[in-house]
Amino acid sequence: MFVKICGLSTAQDVAAAIAAGADAIGFVLTESPRRIEPAAARRLAEQVPAGVLTVAVFGREPSAEVRRAATAAGVGAVQLHGDHPPAAFAELRDLGLRLVRATSAAAGAGAACGDFGEDLLILDSPVPGSGEPWDWSELGANPPSGSWMLAGGLSPANVAEAIAAARPWGVDVSSGVEVRRGVKDPALITEFVQRAKAAG
Numbered sequence: 001m002f003v004k005i006c007g008l009s010t011a012q013d014v015a016a017a018i019a020a021g022a023d024a025i026g027f028v029l030t031e032s033p034r035r036i037e038p039a040a041a042r043r044l045a046e047q048v049p050a051g052v053l054t055v056a057v058f059g060r061e062p063s064a065e066v067r068r069a070a071t072a073a074g075v076g077a078v079q080l081h082g083d084h085p086p087a088a089f090a091e092l093r094d095l096g097l098r099l100v101r102a103t104s105a106a107a108g109a110g111a112a113c114g115d116f117g118e119d120l121l122i123l124d125s126p127v128p129g130s131g132e133p134w135d136w137s138e139l140g141a142n143p144p145s146g147s148w149m150l151a152g153g154l155s156p157a158n159v160a161e162a163i164a165a166a167r168p169w170g171v172d173v174s175s176g177v178e179v180r181r182g183v184k185d186p187a188l189i190t191e192f193v194q195r196a197k198a199a200g
């Protein structure tokens with residue numbers, strides 16, 4: 001089970017995610033209570049070992065801004081929310097970074113990772129980063145195929161149930177490992193990674 005912890009903003013939280021065995025770490029570079037500057041993301045990314053994927057998270061920013069900020073942050077991947085068209089992924093391909101497409105369950109049911117030129121696919125709740133769970137059974141008999149992550153309202157308390165219901169390749173969490181909006185809890189990060197790995 002591939003586990004991504006998103007919205008990190010302190011060295012302590014990054015260290016906790018790495019120590020717990022997270023496979024990917026996300027830095028939010030778009031509008032959010034978790035937003036950090038690309039230079040801050042770069043400082044955090046520099047403490048991440050090569051085997052852990054660093055991801056810069058964006059919303060509807062134009063490709064030129066995504067290129068500028070992702071390059072400044074020195075990350076290994078770019079995650080795009082906001083239902084960008086395939087052309088947006090094609091425009092970023094020459095950056096040499098992994099490309100992550102995040103979409104809603106409604107749009108992603110039956111999708112295949114790679115449909116839009118992405119390397120990883122995320123199925124999220126309609127409001128990214130809101131901590132609102134969605135009905136994983138919406139996927140029904142039509143889950144995505146390939147390398148896709150379940151996100152949206154996950155927490156240590158429900159991640160095992162979510163994995164059993166949706167059978168994703170990976171999981172992604174932000175709100176569910178926080179004590180309050182934008183403030184991560186290292187203990188919750190550790191618990192989330194352990195429970196996700198045990199369930200997968």
Ligand SMILES: O=C(O)c1ccccc1N[C@@H]1O[C@H](COP(=O)(O)O)[C@@H](O)[C@H]1O
Nearest residue numbers: 006032128129131151152153173174175
């Ligand atoms: O975390 C954010 O603040 C955020 C803001 C804008 C776009 C994406 C964001 N995070 C992504 O949202 C989901 C996790 O949400 P949740 O808080 O666990 O429900 C995940 O894909 C994050 O990468």
